[in-house]
Amino acid sequence: MVEYNPKSWLNLLFHSYSRYVFRRLLPALIYVTVYTSLITYVFYELNIDFVSTTSVHSILGIVLGFFLVFRTNGAYDRWWEGRKVWGELVNETRNMALKFSVMVPLDHPMRVYITECISAYPTALKEHLREGVPTDMAKEMVEKLKMDDLYHIPNAIAKKLFTITNQFKKENTIDPEQYRVLDEQLTALTNITGKCERIRNTPIPYSYSMFMKKFIFTFIATLPFAFVTVYHYWTILIVVLILYILMSIELLAEEIEDPFGSDINDLPTDMLAVKIGKNVSEIMG
Template sequence: MIYYKTNDNWFGDVRHLAKSWTMVRIMRSVGVIGLYAAVVCLSVELLGLGQFITINTSVFSLLGVILSILLVFRTNSAYDRWWEARKQWGALVNNTRNMAIYVHSMFPAEDKAVRRFMGKHIANFCLALVEHLRSGVKLESLIYLTEEEKEVFASKAHIPNHIALLIFQRLAEAHRQGIINEGDYINIKAQHQSLLDILGACERIKKTPIPFSYAVYLKIFITAYGLLLPFALVNTFHLMSIPLSMFIFFALLGVELLGEEIEDPFGLDCNDLPTGDIAHTIKGNIFEILEARHPESRARELYDKVF
């Protein structure tokens, strides 16, 4: 995700945007349209074909309005997905903190093992969720796993689910043993359930893109509009139709491709959510609550001994 300060540096923000892969795609397409418009305009001007072109430009104005309405809907839908994903990850930050505070408060102060267990698995749930929403969980991205745990995790198709199961099994066992009372168990159970609710919401966003027919229709509409635009402009603007066609196509295609970029907010595009950074922030917060330290400040051997 691109971090910037609003209204801080106008031209700096524009320069940074020009480095994105989406902008590269836009400029390539605009360049192709520019070459196409140049061929059309030069052919019309040099061969005197203008008399045979009787397209009324007001028709293109009307089509432009219709296309703009469709693009507004497209952009709003994509941004809603992006913002919903951000709210879910914000809820994950809050709920994992609450869960860590409950664990730290409910369990006996001398029980270091349960704090290490919960810190490790809550952090790993978030780290696993990051990659689960991309191309699949990479075990090397998780922390403090023993060799036995790596073998078990490698056999699981849904690692965040498995980690959530381990967390709940530890809580349920503590409840059965009377370490935590019924009220505390109900409270922390709600926090644990929120992890799965957030997981499900993120999977819904990931696996339910905008309907394919709608996306293809927009692409066809924008392409047809861009191909016909030079014919509508050439009799009025002559060779100036080339840059005008490029600029109009730039505006329309840019909105569509930017919508495509933020439609899947969990990837690695420059405007996607910084889920990796958020997960590592959660990891630091959890260990500070449960052990009053940063997760990297103590040797891994401590975990190996316990687990």
């Protein structure tokens, strides 16, 4: 995620992300430039008798604008919900560490292990939500935390914490009321994972995404015919500029609809995982 000053207009206008978007869209911009140039050349140089009108595309542009607004809002809602869920993770891990730190005696040998488990959870979760926890990292966590070698590493860590809490109850390290409180806290942790997986594994409906791209393609493919007899060779610049604007919005929506990745606009899960680890270590002492 990019950290920036929203009040600095110049930095925003010339930020490197603009160059990144331009590089991503460059092939499409080149194709459309060639396509529009050929149409303009044929109509202008051969003096073809054709009456163009922009009224149809003006109406279609309004409809397309509504579609893009809905598309962007839908993607942003997923991004913002993901941020709220990770905010819950920050709070729940702090609360869990606070309760363990008070309920478990300072000289108990499991305090350090509990700290390592809670600190490892957000790191395992962020990798799980990307391409899955890397094999090397998963193996290291399994060996370090002495937990079951499960495919779902966050579940393996949560299971270990549940096991420890249940053991504390049997040993009378904590009383039944404290056990209930810790059980609710651990349940909240797994609920957060489920919320993240719901966002990650439920993309925008295929048909909507497909027809959105088809709509943009059709609009751009027919746009030169509306402008060519009025703007002549300026049509090339106008069509390419409109394509850049429309596809930039679609590209942004594609990035933020999966907020747990490593794209420039995705959530700062790496930073949050480190932050949680530091907070937990500080709380547990």
